[in-house]
Amino acid sequence: MPLIRSHWTRPFRKYGARWSLGLLLTALALAQVSGAVRIDAIERMDTFFADLRMRLVKPVLDPRIVIVDIDEKSIAEIGHFPWNRKVVARLVSQLTGHYGVAAAGFDIVFSEADNTSGYDVLDSLASHEMKDVGGFRARVEAMKQQLDYDGLLAAALEDQPVVLGYNVAQDQRKGELPAPFFKVDDLNGRELPAVTYSGYLGNLERLQSAAATGGIFTALPDPDGILRHTPLLMRIGDGYYPTLSLATAAVALQARAIVPRWDTNVADMSARERANGALDTLLMFVGQQKMGMPIQVGENLTNLIEFRGTGGPAGGAFPYVSAADVLAGRVKKEALADRIVLIGTTAPGLLDLRATPVNSAYPGVEVHANMIKSILDHSFKVRPDYADGIEGLQVVLAGGVLALALAVLSPLPSILLAAALAAAVFGFNYWSYTGMDWVLKMAMTLVLIAAVFVLNVAWGYFFEVRRNRGLVSRFGEYVAPELVAQMAENPEQYNMDGESRELTVMFVDVRGFTTISEGLTPKQLREYINLYLTAMSEDIRSAHQGTLDKYIGDAVMAFWGAPVAFSDHASRGVATSLLMQASAQRLNQDFLARGWPELKIGIGLNSGLMHVGDMGSNIRRAYTVMGDAVNLGSRLEGITKVYGVGIAVGEATRAAAPEFTYRELDLVRVKGKNEPVAIFEPLALARDTDQATLDEVARWHAALAAVRAQRWDEADAMLAELRALAPQRGLYQLYVGRIAHYRAHPPGDQWDGVTTFETK
Template structure:
């Protein structure tokens, strides 16, 4: 019985256990799979978003918001206003500390004192008393001096940036420098330069703090340094400096692990550093602040940020200046002065919000310092994760192989829920940052292996086809392709196809006449209508959007022998849709919508093309280039659609108006171009008469019978005065009379531009 069981389940068990071994190697660090690392980052971001914020009244953001800019004036404000803001916060409201997420690197000359002084020395020096009056105004008009007075002996921290190979302004005193490390190496983010505050402003402030953000390689901000090295000094970031001033810290020093044999991986990465010690006031026991690699810590983002984020109180700077904020809101609070106004560019991409106020980055770190709680990855995290993976893998590998599908699904789901719940609990209650992606992937892998691998691979194959072609072709075609997926692929090949290019006329003028929101709705409505006409009505393949332009083709990936007919029919339908949209746009007071369409048929290369970075299912070739040129030519002839002679020949069921013989840029051979009018049976007698007279006029032009051509064109302009094509040829006749084309003229119009 045991041998029979082994024969039946042995291979599944073995494969499941092998997957478990691979998972253990990954979480222990012996193996590194980048995809798993990225998944761990995703789950870590998700976990942070799931934690509900709790308002912390100890930290308040004084927001230079749109209301403040409307009341006080455009930002940056002059230093007189900033000085008044500082005085309000420190003397009127009595804040514990105030950190500026702003740098004052340039002198403030907005008072106009420099101009007055020059007048007193030059043009107005002979005016009695003028120089003395100007000198008497110096203190009142020295806005930087006013800010210096406001900063003196107040718990205010000025922010500044680090930089490379640039030194501007003055740095505050470092917390410590390399001389105090007794020869130890302390890895840190190191810079040679800085963009700091004016000397006298920094001298007057309590200290300064760095507010430079260091996002991860994917552009998301997840960590922030507590200290950075500039030259030989170690300087605090704005969050640490502001918290230290509020807590009246006497000093901050590094604490080293003395037993080298017991150093953890984190400590080894920091040269043996264990924590920072902050000596607060008269307390004997210092606050301990754990630090990660490069003296950085994980930021615990709370809420989505902003006034309605739920984690911190926001007050408008205008209300602070006017004294409209209750004293109980700001008294003895830690205040950060920053901005959430969209145009002031102090928004960061974070795990919880792609436009997170930069000032709240510091607020979150200050909260962690005050609480003495930091989200850290414990030194034994690898062991915990390896044990978790091992237990889950062995249980599932042995159990799922012998279980029915429904119990297997329930067990796998329960395991995944337990792993996520344990991870979330350790994060919120223990402050551990553990990884779980490998465990979840292992659950999925073992489940697929033992229960649904055949079904899964079949569905994945069909889904792959839908994924590859679903954005390009109509849903019904994708369903047809999914029935025989082996017949379709994205490999390059040559086919007879029809390509279309569509563009909006005068789009620059349209965009200038609409607000960004209106322009977005305008272009979305237009692109939606055009795409539906291409995909749904005549089952075309939507290639790409190029700004306001659209590219599509017919005949691939599903072959149509009547691809030209479908293309022409679609172009007529799209012009009708454009007219319908235009009525709606004009009713809204929006600019008029007109589109030009170029259509051409011929041999084209079609397939998955591009680079290793980005690829697309598209078409290329001379026939494609001609289609693009025809779209541009529609503007010249004042028509909505221009098709090549191959397309016309392949779709004879339509009535056409021949436009010209042209030689486009990049091609030597002339081609005839046409405007499709409608399906031939649907053309009324009046239109047929107009087409007949036009073609007689065109023949007269080519035969250089100018009088006959002018007479016919005059008749046509009476029939259709709005048609620009007739006016174009009248102008050409005038030119040809003055500059005869000669007896050997072939009637071809050459275009030298695209």
């Protein structure tokens, strides 16, 4: 008997501790899923997975809903936006009369009167300065109707299936509200919680009265700034008003009414149900349907937006047509006839872009298109009542199997089992989303799988990390991760002791940063500098494996060739500087779209012998470079402003990276150095440089030679041709001014052509 007991208890003695820990982790995960505990990190992971799941669904083009886009083409043809109401009236007439759309929803509010026709000026003249001119008053009165642009738009809206958009607001009431779908008194004592606002920014009364109805287009992003949910109805005062998507769908389907439907009678509801409303669906009564078309709603009448595609004309979910083409009648009738159209804009400068799970710059008008599609398809992504039970079962199965199995399996089968379970959880979640329209959480189950796996098989990995931890902690902040991995393979070859090497150093600085900081709030300035430093750091570390030395306010210092030696360190530095200027231009477009100050950077690059290593004091040390070559790199960054260029490199860098095309800028003697040095502006890889650029550079070098030979007239003529060719290039204007100075103050026969800088 003791032998039998020993046989059965041996596995528990051997694996019992790991089984217990695995099951304990499973119990903790079950507590999170049930709501007994709440871990914010898990909630954020679920949000991430939900966003990822939505991005994985491939879009299918839906021709029923068309976006009439006020795009850059439309602005170029019609003029800057907002357009006058006469143009909008023509657009409405084209859509409703010529094309016969089922409904048109405007993702635009018309809250101010349109006085662009000039009628007010004419009326004032007729009443004052020209009141005695015969016939002038009568002529002005005759023109009133055709110059009343708001009246033209109101006439175009009359008896047409057009929905005007408007905003909600707190403590502000402007314009006119449409009729609500229903009021508090219509609920027969039931509570119906909704997103509530006390005010609104509506359309002009004459326009809203002429339109079929109106819809709210206010976006309500989540706390992280991402738009994931939208109400179908909002409460303003004692009325429940539709959003633009619901209102437009109702007009297109010719709905007689939309009312709430509860699953239970108010008398049978619990106190909690009465407080929460226990609302199951809205009912849209279409045509003669007595039962109505059900529209599912979530908490506070808010639904998850099912984003399809990446948004925009190339997003793949909805067809786009240019508003200019609609106005000109260039769109085929069958493309718009009986379609639901939404009028909005994707032009970057008009700022109707939203951060969404599928795109950080998603057209706001397409948010409404996605909701309309869900309404038409009777398909909303919902979290079922039994979701917690499904998620709890996932946790118990995954945690139990892994806790028992991984303790006895070798590493490879353990990895395969954990991977298979994670894939199964993800696959089931994705199938539930796409096949059943269920929104389920899976982060806790995946975290549990990872935690149990690490508990059982990661000891060897931790040992390897411990062996290389010193090296990684030393260099992880400076160099690209792939270089740290390379160094970790042979840690004995690398150290932080001081040594002298041929390296390339870079200094980067923001132009006019003081002015920029004065024009932004502290929060905006933080985001501005963080976006800039992140982009520059990624270009340095990831693209060409540079070593990020330090941030000096808005400035960045980096170098190439240490701790990992590169024979092509100069080429990597030049290529990175060109990449950073391109990144700065892309960032600048985003900044300008936000209304932020313009971003311009100057880059100085120099190669030579430098001291590199761990330097500093007993209080603080850093892995950095020092030496004359480093100082020259810093000076070159400073004098880019003088020559009106984004990049300036030293002669040694140019010689070490001959595969690029360069424009020589000058011979300079910087502060602190007696020997002059030639400086150059890198333009592009030689193989990528077009002939026009090569010709311009050759003509410039000829002009520079004429300046150094003191042939002022010849140089002036060449510079005049170059300025006509590239009037924006400040370098040419600089030398025109220098020639004028040299004419008045001849440098003499002994002049060596060197420009001396007395300041840093």
